[in-house]
Amino acid sequence: MKWLFPLLLVPALCRADPATLIHAAELKRAPATDAETVAQLAANSPVDALERKGGWTRVKAAAGEGWVKMLALRYSGPGEAKKGDSGITQLFNVARTGSSGTQVTTGVRGLDEQQLANAQPNREELAKMSRFAARPAAAAAFAAKGHLAAKSVEYPKP
Amino acid sequence: MKQALALLAALALAGPAHAQFNLRNLDINRLVDTVKNVSKATRTIPQSEEIEIGHDVAARLLGAAPLVADEHLQRYVNNVGRWLASQTERADLPWEFGVLDAPQVNAFAVPGGTIFITRGLLEKMHSESELAGVLAHEIVHVLKKHHLKAIQKGALASLTGEAASLTFRDMNPEAKQKLVAFGTEMYSRGLDKGDELEADRLGVVIAARAGYDAYGLPAVLQTLQAMNPADSAVALMFKTHPAPGERLDALANTMQPTLDAYASQPQLRDRFLMETKASR
Secondary structure (H helix, E strand, O other): OOOHHHHHHHHHHOOOEEEEEOOOEEEEOOOOOOOOEEEEEOOOOEEEEEEEEOOEEEEEEOOEEEEEEHHHEEEOOOOOOOOOOHHHHHHHHHHOOOOOOOOOOOOOOOOOHHHHHOOOOOHHHHHHHHHOOOOHHHHHHHHHHOOOOOOOOOOOOO | OHHHHHHHHHHHHHHHHHHHOOHHHOOHHHHHHHHHHHHHOOOOOOHHHHHHHHHHHHHHHHHHOOEOOOHHHHHHHHHHHHHHHOOOOOOOOOOEEEEEOOOOOOEEEEOOOEEEEEHHHHOOOOOHHHHHHHHHHHHHHHHOOHHHHHHHHHHHHHOOOOOHHHHHHHOOHHHHHHHHHHHHHHHHHOOOHHHHHHHHHHHHHHHHHOOOOOOHHHHHHHHHHOOOOOOOOOHHHHHHOOOHHHHHHHHHHHHHHHHHHOOOOOOOHHHHHHHHHHHO
16 A cells, blocks of 8 residues: 555655647746747647746656746646536535535625625624734845835836 | 706706805805816815825725734835835735635725735635735725725715715715715725726736746636635635636736736745744
8 A cells, every 4th residue: 555655745845737829839958048949839839837947847748858938838727637627616615614404695795796885884704804914124134134226117018 | 968967967966065154255265166076076175185085994994804813914014014014115005904704705905005904815825925925916006096986986876865075075074974884885885997907917017026036926816716606704905806717827928928027026925924923
């Protein structure tokens, strides 16, 4: 039985998402424009996307493994991947918490269109939120801890 | 034509009011203002009123979904958000950030500087730079008053038979209620596509200014693009925003130099996973 566990861990360790290239792209040895080109990938090539580093994504393609520009990738479209309905699942999970075992939907809150339309103001939560606000100086100290340095970057011309 | 109708409406309204005064006391200036305001259809809502309307709208959203009961998480998101907001032209607003306890994947900007993100969206993220990208997008909606302007425009259009401009002049409780109700509805109808794409472009800039990897927002858009649009968790977000693929195309077309210039700034993956793990 023991040998099963490492096998079960494999999918969790290397998340590979099926994707396609929206245009032809160079497969690079490293995440940089001046890195060695491993292969030329044609538009619409299927790849498995593994991880992102800045503007680059590591992929596994038929021609080999390497890095492509992240914005050249689109993940598989509707009906091809990620089937399922997490919203509905969540709703049922909440609904089934009733001790009677019947599906009681009263008290289920959330942010779908209907729930938004029926929402009544909650002033206590609003007051609570204010207490969690960060002062600018505290946020700056938090940023420094993460080695985030403020830069001067212009907005694009409209 | 619309303006002419509004003008007529304002004059008709001025009729009954007129009857209460004798002619000598009639406030001609006010009447002139009314007509001017209605024909202009807008006035600049002062910042204090923007904040007040925002609080009422925020209270409604909190009525739909409360905050995630995790003070540590809430303070963490406030630190990220406040640091981003400090890099903008409206740094002086009372910025507040909240994680809503809802499975739906979404984020909301409320006039006056209140930003919400859902637990459902937070769970889809992999790093602090992704969180920063989304918060920066929402911050732009506040900077540019996208919702406030839409609320004002929509409320004016719906106030047929009422003194629209007087509503905005006096901001009486009833009129304010109307604005708040309309403001909440905004989140089900969405903004103009141009506003969303502007928030993407400027959001990338704000994240870069704050020292984050500029690809945080595109990374989240790519995650969303991979989701099944038929999933009810993304239904409202997909209805109220351009398709993620279209948003990615727009960023690639307009922001590639900025994205690449700031691509190697910190993503802060580990800090994000540590600070959010209790609620993920």
